Amino acid sequence: MSKEPVLKAENLNVYYGSIHAIKGVSFEVYEGEIVTLIGANGAGKSTTLNTVSGILRSRTGSVTFLGENLRRVPCHKIVARGLALVPEGRRIFLQMTVEENLEMGAFTQSPAGIAQDLEQVYALFPRLRERRKQIGGTLSGGEQQMLAMGRALMSHPKLLMLDEPSMGLAPILVEQIFQIIRNLHGAGSTILLVEQNAQAALSIANRGYVLETGKVVTTGAGQELLASPEIKKAYLGG
Amino acid sequence: MKKSPFHFLTYVLVIGAYAALQVLQARGGLSSSLRGMLVPICAYVVMAVSLNLTVGVLGELSLGHAGFMSVGAFLGTSTAIALQDAVPVPAVRLTIALIVAALFAAIAGFLIGIPVLRLNGDYLAIVTLAFGEIIKAIFNNLYLGVDGKGVHISLLEDTTRTAETGRLIIQGPMGIGGIQKISTFTAGFILIMISLIVIFNLVNSRAGRAIMAIRDNHIAAQSVGVNIIKYKMMAFVTSAALAGSAGALFAMNYSTVVANKFDFNTSILILVFVVLGGLGNMLGSIIAAAVLTILPEALRPIAEYRMLLYAVLLIVMMLTANHPFVRAFFNRFRQTGRLRLEADGDEEREAV
Ligand SMILES: Nc1ncnc2c1ncn2[C@@H]1O[C@H](COP(=O)(O)OP(=O)(O)OP(=O)(O)O)[C@@H](O)[C@H]1O
Ligand SMILES: [Mg+2]
Numbered sequence: 001m002s003k004e005p006v007l008k009a010e011n012l013n014v015y016y017g018s019i020h021a022i023k024g025v026s027f028e029v030y031e032g033e034i035v036t037l038i039g040a041n042g043a044g045k046s047t048t049l050n051t052v053s054g055i056l057r058s059r060t061g062s063v064t065f066l067g068e069n070l071r072r073v074p075c076h077k078i079v080a081r082g083l084a085l086v087p088e089g090r091r092i093f094l095q096m097t098v099e100e101n102l103e104m105g106a107f108t109q110s111p112a113g114i115a116q117d118l119e120q121v122y123a124l125f126p127r128l129r130e131r132r133k134q135i136g137g138t139l140s141g142g143e144q145q146m147l148a149m150g151r152a153l154m155s156h157p158k159l160l161m162l163d164e165p166s167m168g169l170a171p172i173l174v175e176q177i178f179q180i181i182r183n184l185h186g187a188g189s190t191i192l193l194v195e196q197n198a199q200a201a202l203s204i205a206n207r208g209y210v211l212e213t214g215k216v217v218t219t220g221a222g223q224e225l226l227a228s229p230e231i232k233k234a235y236l237g238g
Numbered sequence: 239m240k241k242s243p244f245h246f247l248t249y250v251l252v253i254g255a256y257a258a259l260q261v262l263q264a265r266g267g268l269s270s271s272l273r274g275m276l277v278p279i280c281a282y283v284v285m286a287v288s289l290n291l292t293v294g295v296l297g298e299l300s301l302g303h304a305g306f307m308s309v310g311a312f313l314g315t316s317t318a319i320a321l322q323d324a325v326p327v328p329a330v331r332l333t334i335a336l337i338v339a340a341l342f343a344a345i346a347g348f349l350i351g352i353p354v355l356r357l358n359g360d361y362l363a364i365v366t367l368a369f370g371e372i373i374k375a376i377f378n379n380l381y382l383g384v385d386g387k388g389v390h391i392s393l394l395e396d397t398t399r400t401a402e403t404g405r406l407i408i409q410g411p412m413g414i415g416g417i418q419k420i421s422t423f424t425a426g427f428i429l430i431m432i433s434l435i436v437i438f439n440l441v442n443s444r445a446g447r448a449i450m451a452i453r454d455n456h457i458a459a460q461s462v463g464v465n466i467i468k469y470k471m472m473a474f475v476t477s478a479a480l481a482g483s484a485g486a487l488f489a490m491n492y493s494t495v496v497a498n499k500f501d502f503n504t505s506i507l508i509l510v511f512v513v514l515g516g517l518g519n520m521l522g523s524i525i526a527a528a529v530l531t532i533l534p535e536a537l538r539p540i541a542e543y544r545m546l547l548y549a550v551l552l553i554v555m556m557l558t559a560n561h562p563f564v565r566a567f568f569n570r571f572r573q574t575g576r577l578r579l580e581a582d583g584d585e586e587r588e589a590v
Contacts (some may be wrong), residue, residue, distance in 0.1 A: 055460060074465070076464060079463030080463055087458065091457045093454040093455055103447075104458075104462050104464075107448065107463050148458075152461070
């Protein structure tokens with residue numbers, strides 16, 4: 001891995017007022033990888049993703065994306081740079097139709113390519129094509145998650161960040177969502193995946209970082225972490 | 239997003255109402271009290287549709303819309319008075335005054351927006367509430383004179399030393415007196431049309447989609463790369479500017495204007511128009527503003543109970559609008575609209 005990483009986060013320290021939520025976190029994501037951040041509730045996973053996407057700012061260190069330091073890049077311009085976040089909790093536009101949601105995903109893109117991009121997303125999520133004209137708020141949880149992911153793909157991300165895509169979904173849907181992530185990866189996407197479902201996340205990830213109360217405590221290849229007795233004990237229920 | 243057929247209908251109804259009222263007026267079919275209300279109705283309609291842009295389309299609560307009206311009323315009218323000799327044609331003077339009023343109200347909106355629109359939550363409601371009161375206090379204590387040497391301003395006491403040849407325009411708590419009534423029904427109609435064109439074009443544009451996306455889910459909007467502050471600002475400043483010109487139109491329909499006219503009650507009254515007319519529904523705002531401006535005149539005997547009546551109406555509306563039965567009733571309309579389209583398609587297929 002002599003190449004430059006797509007994303008490099010160095011020594012992030014993020015505060016909510018006086019709460020020190022992220023304490024010196026560093027990690028990298030290389031092209032074509034799935035990297036996962038795992039950890040318990042409140043470990044700081046979402047805070048880390050939100051810092052990378054510019055919603056929150058780190059007091060120290062830096063976030064470098066495709067060789068550019070993002071310190072001075074405002075949040076709304078980061079999407080256009082090719083960094084897309086699917087936020088936690090299926091944040092879709094509840095009053096818009098499925099297609100309008102997807103079109104909003106292309107907000108930073110020129111309108112010329114939208115029709116073609118829609119086709120690609122529909123090919124990936126046939127369910128969304130069926131529900132094209134349905135109002136977002138009336139979709140099931142799994143469909144909403146697919147919509148949130150499809151919407152992010154509309155911006156042609158060079159790095160796709162997913163914040164707990166499996167949250168609150170039935171096992172069969174979790175399986176579907178992970179299959180889609182695998183497909184995206186197979187098609188060449190670079191993915192940063194945040195999960196509480198450590199088992200599922202580690203089994204598809206090239207590498208993983210384990211967060212505990214705002215710090216990276218362990219890092220390694222996905223399979224390696226999956227086999228580690230400590231990780232098993234703490235996150236895999238046995 | 240498709241253009242709403244509602245927009246077209248709104249234009250048609252406004253033009254139709256204007257034409258009908260003009261014909262009636264020409265035939266002497268309007269009572270003098272109603273004739274006197276034509277300009278205020280236009281001003282309130284513009285106030286209502288502009289507030290609906292902030293409350294209904296952007297989804298932020300503003301409790302000080304009368305503050306922008308006040309800024310426009312005082313600065314627009316002052317401009318008209320200062321230009322009385324330089325610009326003898328009333329229509330031109332009025333146009334300049336309305337533009338100046340819109341500009342100053344826009345600046346006020348921008349200044350408020352800078353700190354507040356960064357925050358999520360009900361901050362805008364609180365700050366606009368304070369803004370309305372502060373503006374009232376300022377114009378109640380402001381002295382503004384114009385003479386050969388330029389503009390003189392003082393607060394609390396008249397220390398402007400405006401020359402005899404000049405004129406003290408804003409006189410503290412007495413406001414502005416001796417205004418030439420250059421506002422006309424036609425000017426009001428044109429201002430309504432301009433407001434509608436501005437708002438509908440904004441709503442149909444890319445910026446409008448961004449604004450509605452923010453209303454729908456600001457985290458999702460942020461995640462697709464919408465510049466939240468910029469688009470919130472765009473909606474809020476546009477709303478303020480339109481309110482400013484409505485204020486100037488309103489003021490120049492009377493011979494005097496005082497700051498207390500644009501108080502918290504006025505802000506709430508306009509909010510009532512918007513809520514009764516329906517959030518995001520411009521035609522509803524227009525009808526509510528017109529009807530509720532005429533109604534108290536018609537109900538003069540019980541005028542004292544007007545605010546009570548509005549409060550009761552609002553509560554009744556909220557209760558009924560949320561009642562499962564009423565919701566189901568309206569939903570059925572919506573769905574039958576959609577279902578009917580699909581059913582038609584099926585029939586065609588069968589026919590073939
Ligand atoms: N807006 C906020 N204000 C104050 N503290 C916050 C805020 N958001 C998060 N925190 C705190 O920061 C810490 C990290 O939270 P974060 O949401 O990043 O955790 P997480 O790993 O994503 O957890 P989960 O798996 O539950 O989503 C927690 O202690 C949390 O209470
Ligand atoms: Mg989280």
